[in-house]
Amino acid sequence: MKTSAFLGTGTLAMLALKRDRTRLTLWILGVALLFGFMVAAFSEMLPTDQDIIYMATAYGANPVTRIFLGPISGVSLGGFLMFRLSTMFAVIIAFFGILTVTRHTRHNEETGCEELTGSTMVGRHAGLLAALIVAAAGLIMLAVLLALAFIVNGHPVHGSFAAGAALGAVGVAFAGVAAITSQLADTTRGANGLAGLAMGAAFLVSGVGNMLGDFNPATITITSAWPVWLSPFGWYQQIHAFYDNNWWLILLFAAFFVLTLQASFALKNRRDIGLGMIPARKGPAVASPALLSPLGLAWRLQRKLFMVWAIAALVFGAVLGGATTELAERMSGMERAEVLGDIFDMSETFAMALVAILGPFVVFYSVQAFLRAVSEETNGLTEPILAAAVTRLKWFLSHITCFVLGTIAVLLALGLGSAAASIVEPDIRVLKLLEAAIIQVPAILVLAGLMIMTFGLVPRWSPALAWAALMVSILVGPFFGPALELPLWVQNISPFTHVPAVTEPVSFAPLIAMLLIAAVLTAIGLLSFRRRSMLT
Amino acid sequence: MPVIEVNNLVKFYGKFQALDGVDMEVAKDEVLGFIGPNGAGKTTTIRILLGLLRKNAGTTNIFGKDAWAHAAELHRSMAYVPDVVNLWPTLTGGEVIDLLGKLRGGINHKRRAEMLNRFELDPTKKCGTYSRGNRQKVALVSAFSSDAELFIFDEPTAGLDPLMEAVFNECIREFKQMGKTVLLSSHTLSVVEKLCDRVSIIRQGKIVESGTLDELRHLTRTSISLETVKPITGLEKIEGVYDLSVEKTSARFQVESDKLNNVLNHLAQFEFKSLVSRPPTLQELFMHHYGDSFDGAEQQEKERVS
Numbered sequence: 003m004k005t006s007a008f009l010g011t012g013t014l015a016m017l018a019l020k021r022d023r024t025r026l027t028l029w030i031l032g033v034a035l036l037f038g039f040m041v042a043a044f045s046e047m048l049p050t051d052q053d054i055i056y057m058a059t060a061y062g063a064n065p066v067t068r069i070f071l072g073p074i075s076g077v078s079l080g081g082f083l084m085f086r087l088s089t090m091f092a093v094i095i096a097f098f099g100i101l102t103v104t105r106h107t108r109h110n111e112e113t114g115c116e117e118l119t120g121s122t123m124v125g126r127h128a129g130l131l132a133a134l135i136v137a138a139a140g141l142i143m144l145a146v147l148l149a150l151a152f153i154v155n156g157h158p159v160h161g162s163f164a165a166g167a168a169l170g171a172v173g174v175a176f177a178g179v180a181a182i183t184s185q186l187a188d189t190t191r192g193a194n195g196l197a198g199l200a201m202g203a204a205f206l207v208s209g210v211g212n213m214l215g216d217f218n219p220a221t222i223t224i225t226s227a228w229p230v231w232l233s234p235f236g237w238y239q240q241i242h243a244f245y246d247n248n249w250w251l252i253l254l255f256a257a258f259f260v261l262t263l264q265a266s267f268a269l270k271n272r273r274d275i276g277l278g279m280i281p282a283r284k285g286p287a288v289a290s291p292a293l294l295s296p297l298g299l300a301w302r303l304q305r306k307l308f309m310v311w312a313i314a315a316l317v318f319g320a321v322l323g324g325a326t327t328e329l330a331e332r333m334s335g336m337e338r339a340e341v342l343g344d345i346f347d348m349s350e351t352f353a354m355a356l357v358a359i360l361g362p363f364v365v366f367y368s369v370q371a372f373l374r375a376v377s378e379e380t381n382g383l384t385e386p387i388l389a390a391a392v393t394r395l396k397w398f399l400s401h402i403t404c405f406v407l408g409t410i411a412v413l414l415a416l417g418l419g420s421a422a423a424s425i426v427e428p429d430i431r432v433l434k435l436l437e438a439a440i441i442q443v444p445a446i447l448v449l450a451g452l453m454i455m456t457f458g459l460v461p462r463w464s465p466a467l468a469w470a471a472l473m474v475s476i477l478v479g480p481f482f483g484p485a486l487e488l489p490l491w492v493q494n495i496s497p498f499t500h501v502p503a504v505t506e507p508v509s510f511a512p513l514i515a516m517l518l519i520a521a522v523l524t525a526i527g528l529l530s531f532r533r534r535s536m537l538t
Numbered sequence: 539m540p541v542i543e544v545n546n547l548v549k550f551y552g553k554f555q556a557l558d559g560v561d562m563e564v565a566k567d568e569v570l571g572f573i574g575p576n577g578a579g580k581t582t583t584i585r586i587l588l589g590l591l592r593k594n595a596g597t598t599n600i601f602g603k604d605a606w607a608h609a610a611e612l613h614r615s616m617a618y619v620p621d622v623v624n625l626w627p628t629l630t631g632g633e634v635i636d637l638l639g640k641l642r643g644g645i646n647h648k649r650r651a652e653m654l655n656r657f658e659l660d661p662t663k664k665c666g667t668y669s670r671g672n673r674q675k676v677a678l679v680s681a682f683s684s685d686a687e688l689f690i691f692d693e694p695t696a697g698l699d700p701l702m703e704a705v706f707n708e709c710i711r712e713f714k715q716m717g718k719t720v721l722l723s724s725h726t727l728s729v730v731e732k733l734c735d736r737v738s739i740i741r742q743g744k745i746v747e748s749g750t751l752d753e754l755r756h757l758t759r760t761s762i763s764l765e766t767v768k769p770i771t772g773l774e775k776i777e778g779v780y781d782l783s784v785e786k787t788s789a790r791f792q793v794e795s796d797k798l799n800n801v802l803n804h805l806a807q808f809e810f811k812s813l814v815s816r817p818p819t820l821q822e823l824f825m826h827h828y829g830d831s832f833d834g835a836e837q838q839e840k841e842r843v844s
Contacts, residue, residue, distance in 0.1 A: 188666075189627070284662040285629075289636035293629075299637060303626065382624035386677075389588050389618040390641035393610040535591040 010124035014132035018106045029098055030144045038151035040087055043486050045155050054082050055222055062217045062224055066326050066355050069209035072239040073224035080157040080244030084165055092172045099137050099177035100197040106133035108184040108193045127267050137177040145170025161244035168238040171255040175234040176201055178262030185269035188277055202314055208235035213325055296392055296400040304371050308408045311367040312415045319419020326352040353420045354438040354504040361442035362476055362498045364412050365449055369468045371405035372453045376464055382538040394532050409446055413439040438504045444516035445497035451523030458530030461537055539602050540565050541688055541719040547596035549582055556582045558743035564721055569714055571734030572723040579743040580723045584692055614643040617681035621693040623673040627666030635680040642684050650683035656705050671697040682709055690721045695729055727820040754823050759792040761816045766808035776801055
């Protein structure tokens with residue numbers, strides 16, 4: 003009974019590998035190369051211990067940046083890189099784990115492929131196990147490549163492997179989470195969304211743990227507070243690669259993975275193929291008037307994604323904003339001057355800096371919402387709309403309206419959330435924080451315009467180009483560009499480089515210029531969309 | 539003025555030529571059957587008529603207006619049911635019917651209720667849970683609840699059971715009575731045979747035959763089987779006779795329609811006991827124009843007879 007449930011796992015794993023050979027190779031090589039490049043860049047930039055101490059103090063003493071970076075332990079280039087770079091890569095790798103698992107589980111059910119394979123000599127859990135095997139194999143390969151990226155740059159071998167294993171383990175943990183969410187949700191999108199939410203929460207928890215921890219400027223160490231132990235992001239950081247290399251924490255990951263595995267098998271036993279854990283409910287027999295327009299439909303299709311992001315932005319802003327302002331209160335005048343120069347009110351400046359760092363990440367929402375429109379076409383769902391008395395312009399503008407207004411609303415939610423601390427902290431002005439959020443809008447609109455243009459000109463490439471534009475704009479933008487000492491013209495590629503700093507009075511020229519660029523790109527996109535053949 | 543008027547329509551997908559000068563006309567309150575093998579260009583033609591695809595050359599007018607330039611405006615008086623019905627999985631069938639109706643410019647609520655009843659569709663279910671046939675019913679109910687003048691159906695009965703197919707046939711007849719125009723693309727030749735006034739056969743991007751069923755029948759062969767009093771001789775020498783099998787006083791064969799008179803004159807000398815003549819079915823017409831495969835079918839037919 004037990005073994006028959008896994009019959010055919012090997013064959014299905016080979017099938018998945020064969021289907022994904024290009025995709026897996028691109029992902030793994032892409033992430034490893036990007037990582038290697040960043041390691042090389044930082045290694046060159048920080049030749050002496052003095053440089054490392056200087057940089058580590060600049061970041062580590064600031065509670066806002068501590069949220070987004072790992073802990074640091076002692077002075078070593080490898081340790082500094084894990085501190086500075088690892089969180090972003092941990093998020094990317096976790097995404098890789100999630101997407102690989104949902105693609106070979108829930109997506110196979112959605113397309114009916116699992117029904118076909120399930121009718122052959124294949125056990126009930128074979129598909130799920132095969133997906134996890136493929137994800138784990140990919141992640142192990144990636145972990146080795148990440149270790150090599152350190153080694154070729156001259157870092158200690160032991161620490162390099164500990165670092166690679168730590169990052170790979172995060173991916174494995176979230177592959178396990180995705181195995182569970184694939185049973186809970188009845189669509190791939192839903193399974194990805196739930197797993198993404200779990201990841202966001204885990205990131206938040208470990209970030210708060212690091213922020214509430216202590217930075218010791220004498221030894222250059224951050225001692226994290228207890229919340230980090232609640233999150234896989236905290237676990238990998240506590241391995242302290244290049245310092246004490248706590249390999250035993252890998253066991254924690256292994257235990258977590260086995261647990262998620264058992265849970266997902268148990269859930270799968272309790273449900274029917276093709277369905278989620280929550281039975282499909284019946285709905286209204288007649289449409290509400292609000293649905294009966296292209297705009298109404300677009301809103302209906304994007305509503306859930308928007309709600310999730312708006313609430314997540316509120317919560318992120320409130321938790322992080324509340325914690326940073328409280329910390330700022332506790333800091334002595336000396337410490338404050340060290341961190342930010344004591345020009346502005348500390349609590350408010352901290353909260354604004356937080357909004358400025360988080361703001362660009364709202365572009366993830368814009369891309370997802372935009373891809374909803376793209377998938378309408380690839381799923382053949384623009385056909386019934388355009389076969390009715392609806393012009394192309396009207397259909398596309400409806401979706402654009404939804405995701406542009408949605409983006410602005412999510413940014414405002416972030417600002418409002420960060421301002422929640424103002425209830426107890428009268429120095430914080432809500433309007434100031436909303437302003438910090440709203441000045442990000444033109445930069446995001448430039449990216450939106452770019453996506454709209456690709457959809458009109460090269461629709462098949464549009465999703466890939468959208469993600470590429472997002473990655474580039476964040477990587478060469480303010481969060482990484484200056485730290486990597488990239489040439490100014492490279493940094494200028496990212497629209498976020500042109501967002502005025504929150505600590506300075508707002509200058510309108512770059513904002514207006516970006517709005518104009520966004521308008522031109524959008525116009526090109528709309529005109530070419532009107533002229534092209536539909537794909538489905 | 540014809541409702542649909544297509545002249546010399548050409549469409550390339552990259553280097554592949556999907557349509558090679560299609561001509562077609564559909565008059566008011568006419569039902570035109572549009573038939574052809576897979577990949578012949580039926581769906582491409584329809585999608586150009588709907589303004590979803592750009593054409594490379596030719597004219598496509600609906601109600602005298604260009605199908606691309608005036609797409610949205612024309613769609614107010616058109617209803618379309620695609621061959622593969624994709625619906626929004628999170629909306630209910632009822633919501634989709636109302637949505638598409640409203641986007642076409644209005645919905646006839648009385649007819650909506652009637653059609654839901656006739657097609658036995660539960661409008662409260664989410665589209666994601668409908669079977670293929672039920673998704674097709676959603677599209678059909680939505681189309682039949684509109685006050686459109688022109689209906690375009692692409693394989694409308696492929697997923698329906700025989701009872702529902704009968705309901706569909708009924709609806710088409712009623713709509714024809716109401717003076718509506720229908721373009722019906724289908725593989726189910728029995729449906730086309732029952733419903734259509736005229737038929738256009740498309741093959742490799744070209745219309746190879748067009749006309750009423752009667753007109754088309756003249757172009758092919760009639761099947762004949764007969765018994766006579768005296769033994770039959772000499773039949774094999776007559777021009778236009780095919781698939782002949784003779785057994786003393788009985789014979790079965792096919793004859794080209796314009797040679798029928800010669801053959802019967804010849805046979806009269808043997809004194810008829812019984813004679814059955816069957817006009818070619820649409821299936822045979824279709825096979826006739828389907829070139830290469832036709833020989834295969836003929837071969838099969840021979841084997842079956844001998």
